[in-house]
Amino acid sequence: METQRPPIVTILGHVDHGKTTLLDFIRKSSVASHEHGGITQHIGAYQINVQGTGNSGQSDKKDKLKTENYNLITFIDTPGHAAFEKMRSRGANVADIAVLVVAIDDAIMPQTVEAIKHILAAHVPMIVAVNKIDLPGIDKKVQLERIKKQLSDQKVLVEEYGGDVPIVPLSAKTGEGVDKLLEMIALVAEMHELKGDPNLPAAGVVIESSLDKFKGAIATILVRSGSLKKGDEVILGGIKGKVRGMFDFAGKAVDIAGPSMPVEVLGLGGVPQVGAILGTDVAKPKDIAQVASLIDRLRQDESKTLKVVIKADKQGSLEAIEDALNKFNPSTSSGQVEKMVDIALSGVGDISESDVKLAASIKAIIVGFNVKLAPNVSKMAENEHVLIRTYNIIYELIDELEDVVEGMLRPGKIEEVMGRAEIIAEFPYGKNEKIAGCRVLEGAIGKGPKIRVVRGDEVIAEGKIKSLKKVKEEVNRVEKGSDCGIMFDSPIDFQVGDFVESYRII
Numbered sequence: 015m016e017t018q019r020p021p022i023v024t025i026l027g028h029v030d031h032g033k034t035t036l037l038d039f040i041r042k043s044s045v046a047s048h049e050h051g052g053i054t055q056h057i058g059a060y061q062i063n064v065q066g067t068g069n070s071g072q073s074d075k076k077d078k079l080k081t082e083n084y085n086l087i088t089f090i091d092t093p094g095h096a097a098f099e100k101m102r103s104r105g106a107n108v109a110d111i112a113v114l115v116v117a118i119d120d121a122i123m124p125q126t127v128e129a130i131k132h133i134l135a136a137h138v139p140m141i142v143a144v145n146k147i148d149l150p151g152i153d154k155k156v157q158l159e160r161i162k163k164q165l166s167d168q169k170v171l172v173e174e175y176g177g178d179v180p181i182v183p184l185s186a187k188t189g190e191g192v193d194k195l196l197e198m199i200a201l202v203a204e205m206h207e208l209k210g211d212p213n214l215p216a217a218g219v220v221i222e223s224s225l226d227k228f229k230g231a232i233a234t235i236l237v238r239s240g241s242l243k244k245g246d247e248v249i250l251g252g253i254k255g256k257v258r259g260m261f262d263f264a265g266k267a268v269d270i271a272g273p274s275m276p277v278e279v280l281g282l283g284g285v286p287q288v289g290a291i292l293g294t295d296v297a298k299p300k301d302i303a304q305v306a307s308l309i310d311r312l313r314q315d316e317s318k319t320l321k322v323v324i325k326a327d328k329q330g331s332l333e334a335i336e337d338a339l340n341k342f343n344p345s346t347s348s349g350q351v352e353k354m355v356d357i358a359l360s361g362v363g364d365i366s367e368s369d370v371k372l373a374a375s376i377k378a379i380i381v382g383f384n385v386k387l388a389p390n391v392s393k394m395a396e397n398e399h400v401l402i403r404t405y406n407i408i409y410e411l412i413d414e415l416e417d418v419v420e421g422m423l424r425p426g427k428i429e430e431v432m433g434r435a436e437i438i439a440e441f442p443y444g445k446n447e448k449i450a451g452c453r454v455l456e457g458a459i460g461k462g463p464k465i466r467v468v469r470g471d472e473v474i475a476e477g478k479i480k481s482l483k484k485v486k487e488e489v490n491r492v493e494k495g496s497d498c499g500i501m502f503d504s505p506i507d508f509q510v511g512d513f514v515e516s517y518r519i520i
Contacts, residue, residue, distance in 0.1 A: 017209065017210065017211070017212065017273075018207070018208065018209060019208050019209060019210035019239070019272075019273035019274045020061065020085065020086035020087055020088050020203070020208075020273075020274040021087055021088065021110045021111050021199060021200075021202070021203035021206075021208055021274070022059075022088045022090065022108060022109050022110045022111070022236065022238075022274055023087060023088065023089050023090065023109065023110070023111045023112070023113060023199055024089075024090045024108075024109040024111075024112050024113070025037055025089070025090075025112075025113050025115060026112055026113070026114055026115070026129035026132065026133065027114055027115035027116060027125070027126055027129055028115075028116070028117070028120065028123035028124070028125040028126045028129070029125055030117070031115045031116060031117040031120065031123070031126070031145055031146075032115055032117060032145040032146060032186040032187075033115050035145075035186040035187060036113075036115060036143065036145065036184075036186035036192070037089060037091060038186075039186050039187075039189055039192060040062060040089065040192065040196070041060060041062075041089075041091070043189065043192075056091065057091075057222060057234040057261070057263050057276060057277075057278045058090065058091050058092055058221040058222035058234040058236075058276065059088055059089060059090050059091050059221055059234065059236055059263065059276035060088070060089055060091055060263035060276065061086050061087065061088050061089075061262075061263065061274075061275070061276070062086070062087050062089065062196075063085070063086060064085050064086075064087055064196045064197070064199075064200060085200045085203075086274070087196065087199055087200065087203075088236070088274045088275070088276060090108070090109065090221060090236075092221070092222075108219050108221065108236060108238070109136070109138055110138060110139070110203065110206070110208055111138060111139050111140075111141065111199055111202055111203065112133045112136070112138050112139070112140050112141070113140075113141050113142075113143050113195070113199070114126070114129060114130065114133065114140055114141070114142050114143065115143050115145050115186075116142060116143070116144050116145065116161055117144075117145050117146045118144050118145065118146050118147055118149065118152055118154065118157045118158070118161070118183070119146060119149055119152060119157070121157065121160055121161050121164055122161065122164035122165065122167075122168065127168055128368060128372065130165075130168050130169075130170060131358070131359060131372060131376075132372065132375055132376075134169065134170075135358070135372075135375060135376040136375070139202050139206060140170065140179050141179070141180050141181075141182065141195070141198055141199065141202060142161075142165065142170070142172065142179060142180070142181040142182070143181075143182050143184055143195055144157075144158060144161060144181060144182065144183045144184065145184060145185065145186050146185060146186075146187070147183045147184060147185050147190065147191065148185040148187060148188050148190065154183065158181075158183065161181075162174060162175060162181065165179070180198050180202070182194050182195045182198055208274075209239075210238070210239040210240070210272070210273025210274065211239060211240060211273075212240065212241045212272045212273060213240075213241070214239060214240035214241070215240050215241075215246075216235075216237050216239075216240040216241055216242035216243075216246065216248075216271070216292060217237070217238050217239050217240050217291075217292060218235045218236050218237040218238050218239075218240075218242065218291075218292040219235070219236055219238065219289060219290070219291060219292060220233045220234065220235055220236075220250055220251070220286050220287065220288055220289060220290040220292070221234050221235075221236050221276070221288060222234040222288065223285050223286050223287070223288060223290075224285065225285050229280055230280065230281075230282070231253075231255075231282040231283070231284055231285045231286075232278055232279065232280055232282070232285075233250060233278070233279050233282060233285070233286050233290075234276055234277070234278050234279070235250075235271075235276070235277055235279050235292055236274075236275075236276045237271045237272065237273060237274065237275050237276075237277070237292075238273065238274070239273050240273070241270050241271065241272050241273075242257065242260070242270070242271045242277065242279075242292070243257065243269065243270050243271075244257050244258075244259065244260055244268075244269045244270070245257060248279075248282075248292060249292075249507075250282065250286035250290040250291070250292055251286045251287055251289075251290030251291060251504070252475045252477070252504055252505060252506050252507070253282055253283050253284040253285075253286045253290070253504075253505055254282075254283050254507050255279075255281045255282035255283050256281045257279055257280070257281050258280045258281030259279070259280040259281065260277045260278065260279055260280075261277060261278045262275070262276070262277055262278075263276060283446060283505065284446055284505050319353050319354060319355070319356050320354065320355050320356070320379070320415075321356045321358045321373075321376050321377060321378035321379070322339065322355055322356065322357055322358065322378055322379055322380075322381055322415070323358055323359045323360070323369050323372060323373045323378050323379070323380045323381070324336065324339075324357060324359070324360040324361075324380075324381050324382075324383075325360075325361055325362070325363060325364065325365050325369060325380070325381070325382045325383070325385050326360075326361075326362060326382070326383040326384065326385060327362070327383065327384035327385055328362065328384075329362055331383050331384065331408070332360055332361070332362060332383075334408060335360075335381070335383060335408060335411065335412075336357060336360060338408065338411075338412050339355045339357060339412075339415065340355075340357075342354045342355040342415075343355060355415070358372070358373075358376055358378050359372060363385065364382075364385045364386045364387065364388050365380055365382050365385060365386070365387045365388060365391055365402060365404075366388045366391065367388060367390060367391055367394055369391075370391055370394045370395050370398060370400050370402075371394075371398070373398075373400045374398035374399070374400050378400075379400070379401040379402070379403065380395070380400060380401070380402045380403070381403055381404075381405070381411060381415070382402065382403070382404040382405070383404070383405050383406070383408065383411060384405075384406055385404065387402065387404075431456075431457070431515055431516070431517045432457050432458065432460070432463055432516045432517060432518060433454060433456060433457035433458045433459040433460070433494075433515070433516040434454075434455050434456040434457060434513060434514070434515050434516075435452040435453060435454045435455060435459050435492075435498070435500075435513065435514045436452060436453050436455055436511070436512075436513055436514075437450045437451065437452050437467075437508055437509070437510055437511065437512045437513070437514065438451055438452065438453050438497075438510060439451030439510060440508070440509075440510060441499070443501065446505060447501065447505060448508075449481075449499045449500065449501050450499070450500045450501075450502075450508055450514065451497070451498075451499055452497065452498050452499070452500055452514055453495075453496075453497050453498075454492050454493060454494050454495065454496050454497075454498065455494065456494060457494060457516070458491050458492060458493045458494065458516070459479070459482070459491070459492050459498065459500070459514065459516050460479075460482070460490060460491040460492075460516060461478075461479050461482050461490050461491070462490075463516045463517060463518050464476065464477070464478060464516070464517060464518070465477060465478060465479055465502075465514055465515060465516050465517075466514075466515050466517070467502075467506055467508050467512050467513070467514055467515075468512065468513045468514075468515055469509065469511075469512045469513075474506070474507070474508070474512070475502075475506040475507075475508075477502050477503050477504050477506065478502070478503045479500055479501070479502065479503065480501045480502060480503040481499075481500070481501035482498060482499070482500055482501075483498060483499040484496060484497075484498050484499075500514060
């Protein structure tokens, strides 16, 4: 039976606008660690108790927290859109509400704009917290109007402008207005009727992970729905384990974690990636999308819209490309525009890491005209499954994008299986890894393309090949009829009888 669950909140905004200060104030003044007699641990998230009427949690009100009429709020303790998009790029929409922090003196800055794009792409409710109202010599009224206008320029309409985005002035340093922010979070959560069924198997996401020399592999799991129990068999992005111990943000050992609760988990077979999806041996998560490649996710997008990030050398070139791409968006009979290509971001300059991060989080491709890639961009794009194409001739750019759009809309013409092999043996390797002994049945298996391990009709894991050997020699490709040894780039719990498929998107 579904019941109301606490909202999960993330804090975003420009550097030095007070994200960390706000989180610190809320944690120190409102966190419920005193109820356990413990000290708040840094596990990536924490929960606070807030009275339904709006409680700042300041020291003179702490006794009021121990009442029956309180609300729980879960805060992700890693501010900034970098962590937010990292989880989203792997398919996990972990936050229910995003708080955008804007300093009243600086107003909207470049990272504020970037954070807004991530929030809008995630389709989560936004609350704007205007910070540093305690600064001397600030005309609050004038500055607030300036910020509201700048927000509207970024397609964010606050309530005073006829929109649905609340704006809360506050000081993260003194605590003024923080009670109003917490009250607004509770109100927005109530309006969106966030639900979870504690009786179901747990569904959640990894928000932090590490290898401890005493505890072994540990991960902070934020449970989105269901309940995670001590002793549960779990799988996190291909890494299996059994929950040997769980600890809340106050360091207290717990036996069960319900909806919206963050816990540090021990007993994993390896260190999972941030954003890895929690599954159990009973059921798969339902309210968090499975991790998928860029094109896989495009295929799941019923809107059939190709999202594009454009970078060009000059403003004139940029405008010409935008005009050409907008021709892919014909008007329907009712006069509305049917978007086939959505320009998520466009700008002048080289392709940067922030462009890749944004593209990964919104499932976009990056198109560059007469520009270069900044250092480390290629590697990041490969890790995040972001396609980058650069051109020197505009008509080549347009022709190739047209092919991509047509391919995306052409059912059954997107994926090509290049090779298929059967796992006929397994060999231990090192402490936790193993090698799959395979026989290639169809086509060829190579290092470059993506692979998936299939058991029956179910894909149990996806990834790439780290090592491919024929006899004892390292090779790049093994043809049909040959035997080979495969080591995957991340631990996969395969079995003899499973199949390895090599595929590409066309």
